[in-house]
Amino acid sequence: MLRRLISAMAITAAAVLAPAAAAAADDGYGPGEPPCFLAFTDQTVTAGEGFGYTIACESLASETVTVQAAPEGQTGTVDQEVEVAGTSAETFTLDEEGLAYVDVTVSAPGDFNFQVLDTAGDPLSEVFTITALAAGDDDNGGDDDNEGGLAVTGSSSLPYLVIAGGLLVLGSAAIVATRVRVRRS
Structure with missing residues (x-):
């Protein structure tokens, strides 16, 4: 029994x-999950207007990371199309919680990829994409559901x-x- x-x-x-x-x-997900992610204030922005994002790397508190911005489909640096404090890649020192808040401006319309890298240039995050619209565009062709929140990922x-x-x-x-x-x- x-x-x-x-x-x-x-x-x-x-x-x-x-x-x-x-x-x-x-x-x-699992042991290979990237240690960092980017949280944007808005996934669709207007070219020439500033927006912000937060770098979150909890396991890398007080470390130095680089955020690289490039037009979609390209790797490496960009030709002055994205201004991240005047360059296409900027180095930031995370606070004791592993966070940093950044204000940037995209000067041209299009899709742009952002990724966190370590000091050796190895990726610490997935690639995050934002869309910059030309000034005056109201995105009538896009989804009306998108209110600028974060993308839904996972299963x-x-x-x-x-x-x-x-x-x-x-x-x-x-x-x-x-x-x-x-x-x-």
Whole structure:
């Protein structure tokens, strides 16, 4: 009887944990996740007007990082199209919480990529893209849903949670059925 109960609990635990492991594998996150990210005040800006973003690298508190800005599709420095304190790449020292706030201006319309790099030039973040509109453009051709918030990334874990909940109920029912059968015997 005890063996059956332990077996049923082990099978139930495996069934519940399997979707969680699959969800974690689906994310693509883990030990290789970049330590930094950029949070923009707005993903769509007007060329010639300033906007801000925050560099967040919690594990690199008080370290020096470089933010590189380039027109989409290009790597390396830009030809004076993006002004980040007068250059296309600027070095910042993070505070004790690993944060830095930056004000920049994009001087030409287009899509621009921003990325955090370490002092050796190795990437510390994913590439983040902002869109600069020409002065006077109201973005009528774009999404009306976009109110300048951060982009949604990652996967939805709802299907995995529903499956996990169903397996939990099924495992609990199996345990109850086993107990009832053992009592009747």
